[in-house]
Amino acid sequence: MASARRPERAGRQSALSRIGPADLFLKRARRYQRTRRLFLSLSVALVFLAPLWHLSRNELDSAGLTGGGRWVGLAARVPHLELPPLVGAPWTVELLGLEMLDPLAAAALLAARSFDWEVAIGVLPTLLLVVLLGRFFCGWLCPYLPLLAASNAARALLRRVGVRLPEVRLPRRAPLFLLAALLLATALGGTQLIGLVYPPSLIGREVFRAVFYGGLGGGALVLLAAFLFDTFVSRAGFCRSLCPGGALFSLLGALSPIRVRRAKQACTDCTLCDVVCNLGQQPMSDRLDSGCERCGRCIAVCPTGALKFEVGRAALSAGAPARPVPSRPERGRGAPLPRGEGGA
């Protein structure tokens, strides 16, 4: 184990000694991760906070019918606002009066011919963000990420104790077909199905259930299935190959001007970036597509600062550099554990 790690360290150190100014960028890259974790924590916190807040608020408004006595202090300390500061989370949230709707929900409503002005207004800010930043939601806000991190940690642990884990790869276009099938089913079935398999929506509901009523519902089973799939079948396989939201964001964010760019001169071909990526992108060989979640972990992990975000003309498109890529890090070698895998 330790032997597997040594060369990386050496490479990193030599790179550091060689490239001076990039050091600054490395620090910034670390800050990306700090900011990203902050966003993620806030997102997860909101998932818990929204029901807790409303439980206590309702307790005050209904004189005890809610049974949220333990949390009543939360709302009692804040002056009553006509407009609730936070409603819902995370796939449709009203934060300080700003209505935000997941583009996936909007797409499903469109499919069910229930798209109206209210939906359009709600989806506008999120759509704008997705078009600009691509699949950033998956890397920065998705409340499934803690579970993914847990799954990665479980994988690492299992591998360390000698369990061989398969690494199944579904076809690259599978998520798009799945999304299309779900939308078609929504259109034909007359009921909104996507929320039943979309982890952010499921997590929001299950947390709400646990806080409001105690206990979990059927959604927990879907989440468990996703977790098991990620752990035992394919690393981040749900996010990569099944999640309808990820598929839609990849599609919508195909023209996003923000992307990861490699400085060829600085790159030492250490593969850390490829290894750290949950979604199978390969920055080291410039093989990135719209599936990139802009999490910046590859940037942070790069020992020489060769990678950075760049704003420019959109070069990525859905499935453009669709060269099948052998998943190098997971194959053969005695399971390397680079920094970053396991972290979300």
Place this chain on the structure above:
Amino acid sequence: MNRRGFIGGALALLAGATAGLKAKLAKAASRIRPPGAKLGDFERRCIRCFRCAEVCPPKAIRFHSGLDFFSADLPFLELDARGCILCMKCTEVCPTSALEPTPGDPAAVQAKVKMGKPVLDRKKCIPWAGQGVCRICFYACPYAGSAVVLVGPQQAPLFEPEKCVGCGLCEEACPKLAHAIRIVPPEVKG
């Protein structure tokens, strides 16, 4: 077991499962939806975000369990446990107009909201059965005097389905011993 038996068994199992699912779906459709839900349109619009339940002060909104498959996590009101206080907050926060926005004043609510209609079992109702005076449905009703009136020496309740919004406060308040009032979805024949 021969092949024919196996196929027959599998078919029977499939038929049973389909029937079970159909029954489940029918049962799901007979739930009372939160105020502002339009019949038939509701399922197409509700994205199961739970925001309605979040802001519901009396915690009246419940959800279909995972066993209801395609209806899982759709909101409904379990009126014998908790009635709707007609605050209309849920319609305010619904992001997709699955619950049509309605102002909270009583007249507007009565004009627009139709969650269900009351069905009274006179054999169980305390005054109709001649067992005493009760009137709790009258006291509970937000439209007492129009949606429910009291008649006769026992002050028995008489419901006016046209005027009733189906909030179920009467069903909640109806003594558990009697449990004479039931709110049924508007299209279901009581």
Place this chain on the structure above:
Amino acid sequence: MRRNPLRAILGTAMSRRRALQLAQLAGLGACGAGLGLFGKKALAEREVKGTCRICTMHCGVIATSRGSRLLRVEGDPASQTKGFVCHHGWALREVVHSHHRIRRPLRREEGGFREVPWEQALAEIASRLNQVKAQYGPQALAIQTGWPFVRHPLIHMLHRFCQAFGTPNLATVASQCEAAGRMGKALTYGSNARADLRHARTLVVWGANPTFTAPPFAHLCEAMSLDGKKLIVVDPIRTELAERATLHLQVRPGSDGALALAMAQVLLSLGLYHKHAEEAVGFEEFRLLAAQFPPERAAEVTSVPAAKIAEAARMFAQHGPASVWDGLGIEHHRSGLQTVRAVAALSALCGYVDVPGGAQLMNRPGPGFFGELLPPLYRLATPEPLPPKAQARPIGYEEIPLYEVFNRQAQGMLFPRAILEDKPYPLRALILIGSNALVTSPGSARMLEAAEKLELLVTVDPFLTASGERSDYVLPAATFAEAVEVGPGEEDAKVARSSLVPEQHQSWPDWKVLFELARALGLGRYFPWGSFQEAIDAPRVPFMRDESRALTPLAAAPGTPLPRFPTPSGRIELRSGTMERFGAPPLPEWTEPGEKPTAEFPFILLTGPRTRPYINSQFRRIPSIAGKMPEPLAELHPEAARRAGVKDGQRVAVVSLRGRIVLRARVTERIHPETVVLPAGWENANANLLTDGGQLDPLTGFPAYRSLTCRVEPA
């Protein structure tokens, strides 16, 4: 390469970072599991039978609770009220768990209240009470209570507390509620009486609205118009009951006495009275008095057509046994007591007293009779040591002796005068228990002024009321649902059952507040009991009579027959010897209200009839109740609205000599055309800013809430 799995997990190979991450995950998992586990309601539901003490109907209820949470309150079919429960009982769970409740004792400081521990609050109150006692004497403390003590054995403890402290100034809600009716009937029949709804063939509901005030029995009144029975409603408001009545006499507020005398005149002149009525004391004098009120003259005074008066009188006399259900509507006038007596005289004339279907005497001579005119309200529990009798006389002893004689209490309506003018002596400390006196006393402005002058004002209440906000200390009281339930039998009850729910927050039941305050005052020896249950199980003796003011001779010597009517004379007294003895006009004369409509104040102001959602000043912050009536409304007749130039739904100012309040108007034909009706108990539009704490019935001290004058103008 194979490795030892355990070592791999725990070994040094695991970096600190990974350990932290794992710990995070474990924490998250634990949180989730915790939520799932604790969120589940593990506790079982339990059902407790009890009594709803929100109003005086005391409906039997079954409360379902889980842990310390009240889930449902339903009527108990096995109780006297046969399963009835109204929206107040139903909302009890909201009352008990309302977050507006006070959680800990509050002390007023610069800039607001601060929570203090019970021990500290009681010690400070005790020391300030002792200061007041040293400076002004013990009588400078008065205690005023609301409903919690009505028909509850706790009143004995309160008497005992006052006696121990040395003050005679205990005033209950009787100072302005129901006592006048009790006194009027007791002065006439010798005992309080109630209507016999089940056997009456005619029912007169006079100045009452049982639909709102007595809901478990309202259907009996409403059924009176069926089955050939007759229902007569006398009320300036066309109530829901009036709509079902055979006859509705829409009387001008304050003229009920004249109406009763006119009806008596019809009975007497047509000879429709019972022959035994002539045996009543003062029959001839009463006949002369009634002769002054022929229906034609009464019609002018009461605005009820003479023909209708005569019809009502004939119906009352000729249609079988009749009962009268009289309410506060006839008590809250300058001549309230005499009006009650005049109405009571009608039953006496027709021989409807103590017969089936007529007035049922509530306290008849016999083994349970303690030589008093009233139900034995104040039998003290008296294990030794018995506190000494207070030296001073209660406030109201001199001016309103009749009230003191009947109720053995101070007349609370005179407290502001004692505070502001030191008459008859200074009053400097006031404890309000379950009373919002600053809002519910007539002439609130003066009451507020008095509150400012007090050296100590303490409020004991579950909620922070308007009175609480002006108090030096507010002590959190448990609601009745949290206190030990006292079982049927009321004042002399011994049966104590468990409470419906456990005490909430740090609130204490009233008995505990009293006992602990007594201990803090150094009077603990008079309260040797550890719980209320022990206290009410202690042996008791009847209340000691004050012979100089006794109303009846002591129970007759053994062997002599008991009189039918427990008056001093043993007969019905149309002319009351007792009243004569205390310097009051002995005949039920009618006097005009203190204020008559003028050009400036053209309308009669009637405040405080019960509305369906509320009971007085309570429940304004209980969602399910407040939703039924979010704001107060000034009701007036279309004719009156036209005269005042206001429209339905408009914001109007109602102005009297005392003050001005602004609220929305509701124009309705239900109201007597010369009258403006205001609901009471609203802090933001307090009708008592318009009423007058000086206009009291000189015989009972009851305020004239319902016959003052006002004007209405657009706000």
